[in-house]
Amino acid sequence: MNQTHLRFQSDSAAKAFDLHHREMMVQNISRYEEDVATGKQQFANLELARRRAGVLKHSVIEHLEDHLKTFEQNFSNNGGHVIWSETAADARKSIIEILERHQAKTVVKSKSMISEEIGLYTALEKNGIECVETGMGEFIARLTNDEPYHMVHPLLHRSAKEVANTFHEKFGLSEKASPADMTVFIRNTIRKHLTQADAGITGANFLIADTGSVAISENEGNGILCMSMPRVHIVVTGIEQIIASVFDLELFWPLLATFGTGQTSSAYNSLVNGPRKENERDGPDHMYVVLIDNGRTRLLQAVPQRRTLACIQCGACQSACPVYRNIGGHAYGTTYTGPIGAVITPFLSGRFEEYKHLSFASTLCGKCTEVCPVGIDLHHQLIMNRRLSVKSGYTERAERWAMWAYKVAMKKRSRLDRLSPKRKNYLFKRFLAKGWGDRRDQPMVVKSFARQYVRSGSFKG
Numbered sequence: 418m419n420q421t422h423l424r425f426q427s428d429s430a431a432k433a434f435d436l437h438h439r440e441m442m443v444q445n446i447s448r449y450e451e452d453v454a455t456g457k458q459q460f461a462n463l464e465l466a467r468r469r470a471g472v473l474k475h476s477v478i479e480h481l482e483d484h485l486k487t488f489e490q491n492f493s494n495n496g497g498h499v500i501w502s503e504t505a506a507d508a509r510k511s512i513i514e515i516l517e518r519h520q521a522k523t524v525v526k527s528k529s530m531i532s533e534e535i536g537l538y539t540a541l542e543k544n545g546i547e548c549v550e551t552g553m554g555e556f557i558a559r560l561t562n563d564e565p566y567h568m569v570h571p572l573l574h575r576s577a578k579e580v581a582n583t584f585h586e587k588f589g590l591s592e593k594a595s596p597a598d599m600t601v602f603i604r605n606t607i608r609k610h611l612t613q614a615d616a617g618i619t620g621a622n623f624l625i626a627d628t629g630s631v632a633i634s635e636n637e638g639n640g641i642l643c644m645s646m647p648r649v650h651i652v653v654t655g656i657e658q659i660i661a662s663v664f665d666l667e668l669f670w671p672l673l674a675t676f677g678t679g680q681t682s683s684a685y686n687s688l689v690n691g692p693r694k695e696n697e698r699d700g701p702d703h704m705y706v707v708l709i710d711n712g713r714t715r716l717l718q719a720v721p722q723r724r725t726l727a728c729i730q731c732g733a734c735q736s737a738c739p740v741y742r743n744i745g746g747h748a749y750g751t752t753y754t755g756p757i758g759a760v761i762t763p764f765l766s767g768r769f770e771e772y773k774h775l776s777f778a779s780t781l782c783g784k785c786t787e788v789c790p791v792g793i794d795l796h797h798q799l800i801m802n803r804r805l806s807v808k809s810g811y812t813e814r815a816e817r818w819a820m821w822a823y824k825v826a827m828k829k830r831s832r833l834d835r836l837s838p839k840r841k842n843y844l845f846k847r848f849l850a851k852g853w854g855d856r857r858d859q860p861m862v863v864k865s866f867a868r869q870y871v872r873s874g875s876f877k878g
């Protein structure tokens with residue numbers, strides 16, 4: 418068992434038995450589920466909408482290169498610059514170079530999972546560039562040096578009271594501050610940064626090939642300020658965020674809002690086409706889109722796992738997953754967590770063996786597949802990863818031995834009965850107890866029905 422796997426086991430065991438954590442997750446996810454049930458009512462035919470979205474997104478992934486080239490052409494025609502980055506290090510280097518070229522010393526940033534993936538915040542700090550998170554969740558997470566807990570709800574594991582305590586410690590706000598008080602405080606704090614920053618960095622929910630636009634959805638409105646107030650706007654995004662046409666947004670925007678937060682629509686949906694033109698009042702002087710691969714083409718080569726590139730990052734599969742609900746986001750030790758993270762991380766990281774255990778940490782209940790708005794068959798993908806792991810010889814020796822013994826025994830009744838229940842239980846304890854974990858009762862082998870039946874003289878076979 419490698420170190421990553423061992424850490425996952427101990428961290429997840431600790432969280433699963435943390436009652437406060439469980440209470441927070443149940444409370445926050447229950448609220449989310451109620452909202453989603455309401456949000457879904459906006460669709461006259463939800464299943465049709467999901468099927469259409471799935472077909473559109475999957476077909477884009479099948480022709481990814483063409484759509485990306487079309488996007489680059491159209492975005493460049495609008496005056497923007499596209500930068501292709503193969504790795505996280507390339508992306509960080511390109512972003513630092515852009516900022517240095519424009520002598521940008523202060524940056525405002527809005528929520529983006531991929532900036533977590535490439536370690537952008539730390540890279541900016543190391544290069545002496547001040548970076549202020551403008552998303553409420555991320556702003557608070559930075560105060561406690563937390564990684565986001567969930568794709569859409571970075572503070573899913575925290576209560577309002579805990580956050581108020583943090584604000585009390587860091588800024589002297591009342592311990593009884595309400596979420597509204599804290600929101601006002603954050604707004605006032607980041608406003609001056611928004612008006613003075615040299616550059617703004619945002620993610621992208623969708624890149625639109627046929628118009629060369631970037632679509633960004635948010636609920637706080639700070640993203641709009643990040644992209645319109647500073648003189649430089651940098652969009653950091655994965656290559657899989659592309660969609661073919663601006664008309665597809667009528668489907669993707671409501672699906673993302675409903676499955677992400679239960680809203681019918683996000684509060685602010687923006688479409689940005691490039692830097693400010695001569696006759697325009699708002700917008701940056703320079704705009705860049707940093708297109709990041711970082712293992713996505715590796716995933717594209719893997720059939721059928723490439724279907725996961727259709728993900729629109731709504732986080733619904735995380736909220737639905739019984740494993741995620743118990744162990745939370747940090748135990749995974751990865752940027753992308755829950756079922757989608759378990760499937761894609763071994764490919765994105767290029768270290769399949771190190772992260773293969775995530776695909777085994779699943780009940781295979783299929784709830785993730787059931788809730789995915791773009792029809793990704795996540796629980797099948799987990800099985801495919803398991804199969805690949807076994808085929809590649811990444812399983813433990815004890816497990817390989819056990820499977821071999823099981824196969825041999827199951828082929829013949831007499832072999833199955835050769836060992837007494839006592840010996841079988843001994844072997845189980847001796848070789849499989851470690852993997853079974855010390856929190857679960859070990860299953861006890863008892864005398865088989867067939868043996869008892871033969872003894873009773875009712876069966877002669």
Ligand code: SF4
Pocket residue numbers: 568727728729730731732733734735757785788789790791792793795
């Ligand atoms: S895999 Fe599906 S449910 Fe999970 S985050 Fe992506 S789009 Fe949402």
